[in-house]
Amino acid sequence: MLELTVTPDLSDSETYERKSAVGIDSDTGDAVVTMVGKAERKMKPDLAGLRRGLREWFARERRELPWRATTDPYAIWISEIMLQQTRVAAVIERYEGFLRRFPTVESLAAAGEAEVLAEWSGLGYYRRARMLHGAARMVCAERGGRVPDGFAALVELPGVGRYTAAAIASIAFGEPVAAVDGNVERVVLRLMGWGSEDAATHRAHLRQAVEMADELLDRAAPGDWNQAMMELGATVCLPRGPRCEVCPWLADCATRGEHPAVKRAAMRTVEMARAWMTRGSRRGEEVMLVERGAAETVMPGMWELPEAPTQQDGEPLLRVRHAIMQVNYRVAVYATDRAPASGCASRWVTLDEAERLPLTGLTRKVMRGMGWLASEKPQAGRSVSRIQAQ
DNA sequence: TAGCCGTGGCT
DNA sequence: TAGCCAAGGCT
Missing domain, CATH: 1.10.340.30 (Hypothetical protein; domain 2)
Structure with missing residues (x-):
């Protein structure tokens, strides 16, 4: 690879020339200016x-x-x-x-x-x-x-x-x-x-x-x-x-x-699903959240919706697009009765409690889309599409 | 030093 | 729809 670069140098000269680079394209072998x-x-x-x-x-x-x-x-x-x-x-x-x-x-x-x-x-x-x-x-x-x-x-x-x-x-x-x-x-x-x-x-x-x-x-x-x-x-x-x-x-x-x-590096797309489990209680409607482990490299100790199988019968409640770094997640949120996988801390939380927990951005986005999180405006962006009401 | 760490609005 | 990228820092 031949490359010539003429770079202006502040310390040496009062005059600047147009900078040009001459190189050989590594794929075609053509000269590139x-x-x-x-x-x-x-x-x-x-x-x-x-x-x-x-x-x-x-x-x-x-x-x-x-x-x-x-x-x-x-x-x-x-x-x-x-x-x-x-x-x-x-x-x-x-x-x-x-x-x-x-x-x-x-x-x-x-x-x-x-x-x-x-x-x-x-x-x-x-x-x-x-x-x-x-x-x-x-x-x-x-x-x-x-x-x-x-x-x-x-x-x-x-x-x-x-x-x-x-x-x-x-x-x-x-x-x-x-x-x-x-x-x-x-x-x-x-x-x-x-x-x-x-x-x-x-x-x-x-x-x-x-x-x-x-x-x-x-x-x-x-x-x-x-x-x-x-x-x-x-x-x-x-x-x-x-x-x-x-x-x-x-x-x-x-x-x-x-x-x-x-x-920049190209982004890739990953399919993902989350579980939306709710129940009524004396304290009001509650949703199941799980805590991310302290050893996670991403968002340790933060709370989110449980994972769910990506292949399920029926339509999801909600579809959400959520990009994290170089990955584009396409997330389907399904209503479910099944408990999250054991091994992670899980909790039923009320709306008020959820607002005081460190939620991940994706979880905030879903809860907003579902009409939870009263302190925030309902999600109006195009990254959330409501499939059907709960 | 380059890879990693989140999210949302704009286009 | 999906890519781009923002008042960066740490390891």
Whole structure:
């Protein structure tokens, strides 16, 4: 495989050329030339101009988000953990409820893990909640309940990596450190024309992007700047269909959104079935749930509907689509009288109890679809199809 | 370092 | 319908 790559180098030159890669297709043997960037960058970007443009854009377009209305480092920390790999809209639904339940780092540290997981249920990546809980206990035990006020100490907390430490340090404490998340990476890669389908080249570009983000950082207002960069990526410089026509950096952008990227692994589809067992009791209608083992790699200790045979007579009560990582599950939910397989902890729970348990997302989705979980709106999405009423 | 860890809305 | 992928971190 022959590959030539011409990569702009910030330190050596004021001039950028269009990047191109020449290679041999491993299947066909044909020569392949990849051109990157609609427009050639002739000059090093005007950093002061870029800063001014983004500042003005952010002052105009900044969204009102719940965590932008506080200066409490604990609340900002919670928001940043929730926002890891999670959409803003999903976090908005949970952020204030979580803070009502655990308003201070002390209250979070004092809670049991199951309580924290129950409040986190549906947000996904449950290890975040466990690490946040552990970090809160560390902060209380070792720092008198005072949230670390700088990048170096923040990044030592479980669940707080470079991005999150930089975000908290800059937003809550005004420390001039660039917070480089997926949005900022994409914005900088496109701005500079650093795109590649090759994984190694991509990694090199990411390292350059971090340096560039640091160079761009508005040190007079790092918290606002970091949020502005992320906001641009989240609302304008979208992964697909970027809205270049409203971008403050349009004139300076090397690619205008034409951005080759490393391809992801394909998803696979798996059929699965769950049992819906209910009974009436003095306490009201109850449903059977089982607890996942503590040794499970995925969602240990969380509660879900019992498994059921995928091949059954009759129509399921409900069909649900639920993707977990690279697997697309097609789930049929059957009414049944049969007890779940022995060996796992099972329980009849009322609606009220279910809402306080750490339920898996799939189980929440099914219970919503069945009209349970009164605290939530009935599922209206297309991922659930009601076959017949219970 | 690459694989793993969840979920839901959009297209 | 089903793929895409998000304010990442850990091992």
